[in-house]
Amino acid sequence: MRRTLLCLLLTAAPLTAQQNRSVPGTLVMGVGQEATKPYPVVGSSSTADADVADQMFLRLASLGASLRTTGDDALKPELARAWHRLDSLTIIFELDPRARWHDGKPVVASDVVYAWKLMSNPVVAFNGLATLEPIAAVEAVTPQRVRVRFRRAFPEQVYLAGFNLLPMPAHLLERVPAESISTSAWAREPIGNGPYRFVRRVPGEFTELQANPSFFLGKPGIARLIFRFVADGTARKNLLISGETDVLESVPLPAVGEVKAQPQIRLVTVASNILSYALFNSRNPADTAQPNPILGDVRVREALTLALDRKTMATSVFVPGVEVPDAAQSQLWGWITPGGLRAAPQNVARAKALLSAAGWRDSDGDGILDRNGQPLRLSVLLPNSPTRRPFGVQAQQMWRAVGVQADLEIVERPEYEPRRKSGKWDVDFAGVSQDPAPSSLVQSWSCATASTAGTSNVGHWCDPTFDRLLQAASTSRKPVAAWGAVIGRMSQWHPAIFIAAPVNLVAVQQRFTNVTIWPTKSWRSLWLWRVNPAMALPRDR
Amino acid sequence: MNRWLLRRGADACVTALLAAVALVVLVHLMPGDPLTALVGENGATPEQLAALTARWGTDRPLLTKVVEYFAALFHGDLGYSMTRGIPVTTVLRERLGPTLLLGSLTLLVDFTIGLALGLWTALRPESWRARAVSALSILGYAIPSFVAGMLLVWLFGIKLRWLPVAGYSDVLLPMDADAGTVLLDRIKHLILPLAAMVIATIAVPLRQQRAAALAVVNAPWVRAARARGVSPAAVAWRHCWRPALTPVVTLFGLWLPMLVAGAVFIEGLFSWPGLGSLIAEATSARDVPLVVGAGLLLVIAVQLGSLVADVLYRVVDPVQRES
Numbered sequence: 001m002r003r004t005l006l007c008l009l010l011t012a013a014p015l016t017a018q019q020n021r022s023v024p025g026t027l028v029m030g031v032g033q034e035a036t037k038p039y040p041v042v043g044s045s046s047t048a049d050a051d052v053a054d055q056m057f058l059r060l061a062s063l064g065a066s067l068r069t070t071g072d073d074a075l076k077p078e079l080a081r082a083w084h085r086l087d088s089l090t091i092i093f094e095l096d097p098r099a100r101w102h103d104g105k106p107v108v109a110s111d112v113v114y115a116w117k118l119m120s121n122p123v124v125a126f127n128g129l130a131t132l133e134p135i136a137a138v139e140a141v142t143p144q145r146v147r148v149r150f151r152r153a154f155p156e157q158v159y160l161a162g163f164n165l166l167p168m169p170a171h172l173l174e175r176v177p178a179e180s181i182s183t184s185a186w187a188r189e190p191i192g193n194g195p196y197r198f199v200r201r202v203p204g205e206f207t208e209l210q211a212n213p214s215f216f217l218g219k220p221g222i223a224r225l226i227f228r229f230v231a232d233g234t235a236r237k238n239l240l241i242s243g244e245t246d247v248l249e250s251v252p253l254p255a256v257g258e259v260k261a262q263p264q265i266r267l268v269t270v271a272s273n274i275l276s277y278a279l280f281n282s283r284n285p286a287d288t289a290q291p292n293p294i295l296g297d298v299r300v301r302e303a304l305t306l307a308l309d310r311k312t313m314a315t316s317v318f319v320p321g322v323e324v325p326d327a328a329q330s331q332l333w334g335w336i337t338p339g340g341l342r343a344a345p346q347n348v349a350r351a352k353a354l355l356s357a358a359g360w361r362d363s364d365g366d367g368i369l370d371r372n373g374q375p376l377r378l379s380v381l382l383p384n385s386p387t388r389r390p391f392g393v394q395a396q397q398m399w400r401a402v403g404v405q406a407d408l409e410i411v412e413r414p415e416y417e418p419r420r421k422s423g424k425w426d427v428d429f430a431g432v433s434q435d436p437a438p439s440s441l442v443q444s445w446s447c448a449t450a451s452t453a454g455t456s457n458v459g460h461w462c463d464p465t466f467d468r469l470l471q472a473a474s475t476s477r478k479p480v481a482a483w484g485a486v487i488g489r490m491s492q493w494h495p496a497i498f499i500a501a502p503v504n505l506v507a508v509q510q511r512f513t514n515v516t517i518w519p520t521k522s523w524r525s526l527w528l529w530r531v532n533p534a535m536a537l538p539r540d541r
Numbered sequence: 542m543n544r545w546l547l548r549r550g551a552d553a554c555v556t557a558l559l560a561a562v563a564l565v566v567l568v569h570l571m572p573g574d575p576l577t578a579l580v581g582e583n584g585a586t587p588e589q590l591a592a593l594t595a596r597w598g599t600d601r602p603l604l605t606k607v608v609e610y611f612a613a614l615f616h617g618d619l620g621y622s623m624t625r626g627i628p629v630t631t632v633l634r635e636r637l638g639p640t641l642l643l644g645s646l647t648l649l650v651d652f653t654i655g656l657a658l659g660l661w662t663a664l665r666p667e668s669w670r671a672r673a674v675s676a677l678s679i680l681g682y683a684i685p686s687f688v689a690g691m692l693l694v695w696l697f698g699i700k701l702r703w704l705p706v707a708g709y710s711d712v713l714l715p716m717d718a719d720a721g722t723v724l725l726d727r728i729k730h731l732i733l734p735l736a737a738m739v740i741a742t743i744a745v746p747l748r749q750q751r752a753a754a755l756a757v758v759n760a761p762w763v764r765a766a767r768a769r770g771v772s773p774a775a776v777a778w779r780h781c782w783r784p785a786l787t788p789v790v791t792l793f794g795l796w797l798p799m800l801v802a803g804a805v806f807i808e809g810l811f812s813w814p815g816l817g818s819l820i821a822e823a824t825s826a827r828d829v830p831l832v833v834g835a836g837l838l839l840v841i842a843v844q845l846g847s848l849v850a851d852v853l854y855r856v857v858d859p860v861q862r863e864s
Binding site: 037230241412 | 593621625627636815
């Protein structure tokens, strides 16, 4: 685990004198989604848009190497050169006076205030507004100083504001109606403040960015970035192997061998924030006001967990390095359990015993357990995705071996979200990209969200003890122990079966040096990459 | 002819309108939430959801939505793509060019080389060359297009490195590249997807033409022409090919919509930015205005194809003309 996390490490090789001549460099990245709105706040929530936007727009502060989100010193300065606290509810961010928009105008406090106003405007549909609920106000004190006021005290205030408040160019957008920004001239050719400027987007093909030579943190090491849209995974792999692209993120399991065999490519393993799990519904699918008659019993939930060979399931779908956790803990949060992610191994005998203790027996000899004439039958919802479909099928077989009948309902993605929100299922094979802050657990696993419609707590999980531990951890000065207790409680009460915490396997052409890949924002340090002049291609010159 | 054409054109318009109404209704009835793609995995606050619902009108009655859609359509407004935030007409225009290019060249190759080969194999059905051509065309038809595509990519893109493995153009081409360079680049990128499409489709016109030509190759007027000493080429061209054209014209009419429908697998494998992959993406994201817009384009293409086929019938078949 620790080794994986450190793989965000520099893979730089020292350059020889001959190699020290720099070349402008071009990096072509094959991406699976087209970046159609590559800007923050009014853009989309897609990874493709965010990856391009990250090259053009900076945050006030960014995560450090520890990926810690608690404490005022956890983050590294970006657009804000410093910050200080006025009281437990107020923080002042000092903007770096060197920061400039790509049109030469300085980045000022009113840009942050304007961004906050946009985020708060319901018409904009800013993805993540719910996360910013603790922020009460954002105000400009001077052109370089921004005051952020919070509704309550908690140790992730700097993270919440510094990482999530991305300034927007008020001088360009203030006169444009909020609902029209995404169709404005600025949206077609975004003007940002980061290491790269927008050059062009060729619809259906690629987005091209050019290094910003006057970037206030230093000149980018690669002159040109091209995000090439290639929807098909096989085509992305082919382009990498043929040398037409330079980087491929999330190399899929079937392609690992072929990519590994290419001498011009190296594979970098990075901790991922992805988590795959089978969520239990706490409510009765037939009457969502009532508790679930089968899964309300923790013995049944534990039995269903122990019946699965999760290691086999995880390694059948994800690349080597995948781990199995017993709680909602992706590899990003590996720091909570320093020994690595832990999970109970498959134990069919114990699973059967637990079910028997819960009153489930095969009284009619049909191979399916029953109780009071009711069979142990679960409706299982899963989207038609290459990872979750095999999980569902494997789980169905393994549960059958302990006498549980699982009826799979595989639906297409657009149907999946409304279906899972309807609550008409017992088990839902879900996946999530976790926020770097463990306090985000509150969104999906707390009593506060269990009774609220439209939240991501679609399983309506509510455990007051867990909530207390969550609350304590959010303000604790000993975060490892406190969050360890949270994770421990979750692993005892089985609100879900946590199946896989995969890694992100990234393929990079060998000619790049200074390669740093981050767990949540893979490409935020792309501007620091360099091309080894000895290995440069014609397109690098 | 003019009256017939007007009547046939009016029929096509009415059919297209009915099909469009059915399309709009059916797309709006598709299961799934169109706002899901917009709000992302973090969900939305109730206020955001209310604003989005009001903006996109997803809560309005079906009849209202259909009436509003057609009212806008008659002003040339196909609405905005929900996922891209730009007018549907812009998105369709961006993707139509690559699809037309690949589709029209596929049709051109299929209906020139395919028909020629079909006629040639019918004229000498017992020769080993003709049998080999027939067998190869059937083999190509039997292999799924994406498998043929993958084999071509592996051989010519990865092993030999003669051709680009995917894409519509070289992303490294300078913006001010001259027309010759751009044309050469397009041709290089076109070869493999076109070859994959042709391999998968050429058997159909070839076999149709072969079967139709076999039916006339020993007809009395053909034997009479041969007896009169007409050259083999003239027999083939004038006496066999033209009478055997009618079933192929039907096929051509049916295939015309392929020009705009694109080929989802081939476009995906070769990362070809066409309408086929766009429709697949839009349907998956429940981008209703975009799906409807692209669907309307297909409806129009089908009607045009049918109209063109009927006109061609009358051109090649004097009996039709007189009726």
